[in-house]
Amino acid sequence: MTTSRTSVVLPGQVLGPASVNDVGTGTHINDNHFYASIAGRVETIASTPKSSTQPIISINRSTGPLLPEVGTVILGKITRTTPRQAAISILALGSTGPHVLKETLPGLIRQQDIRATEIDKVKVNESFRVGDVVRAVVISLGDERSYYLSTAKNELGVVMALSEWGNQMVPVSWKEFLDEKMGVREARKVAKPV
Known part of the structure; x- marks a missing residue:
């Protein structure tokens, strides 16, 4: 099983069709599409050849700079x-x-x-x-x-x-x-x- 991180999403943003992915933390399904429930970075846990499950999409709230500075x-x-x-x-x-x-x-x-x-x-x-x-x-x-x-x-x-x-x-x-x-x-x- 491998984990990959992609872009940052905001609540309500479409993540893809529900038919090819499984629900993970911070996501929900509406009208056969995945949506972000929280703001954060998309994480996809890929299925392995031995596993019959679909990839799991989750949202991870990452930590980073605490406060903005001029120019941020x-x-x-x-x-x-x-x-x-x-x-x-x-x-x-x-x-x-x-x-x-x-x-x-x-x-x-x-x-x-x-x-x-x-x-x-x-x-x-x-x-x-x-x-x-x-x-x-x-x-x-x-x-x-x-x-x-x-x-x-x-x-x-x-x-x-x-x-x-x-x-x-x-x-x-x-x-x-x-x-x-x-x-x-x-x-x-x-x-x-x-």
Whole structure:
């Protein structure tokens, strides 16, 4: 039996079809698909030729850096938006092999930190929506309440979003996601794939 580790996933992310894998820790099945129940690193325990069982998919909460520093890339979920800023729960630290935090940390993305150009034309509600998963960078340790974050680079912004109807969306440009089931586009500050 061999164990392999792959990417970091967030709760609700699809892990694959249930017909070819067995349920492990931190996962659940819905509509014949595996989903992550918790944030963490995917672990697959492969079956052996002697074993007739399918590979087991689990989620492992790894430990890593405890607190972000200026310049740290984070993954987080938007929890609230106002006309001037978006509140975010920081879930993981690091861009390559992110370390999932055991407890979330509070962050803020201010209107002026969303894009590098045309800052005065940026609208927070057209850049982020509650529930969006965002890649951002820490630009200041902020105050006692929140870290200050920025998405002003091309590779930073929304990496995963659900539509108003709850469907998973795909990015179609630097400023739009598409709900393929409904055929509707929604405005976001889209992160360029890295």
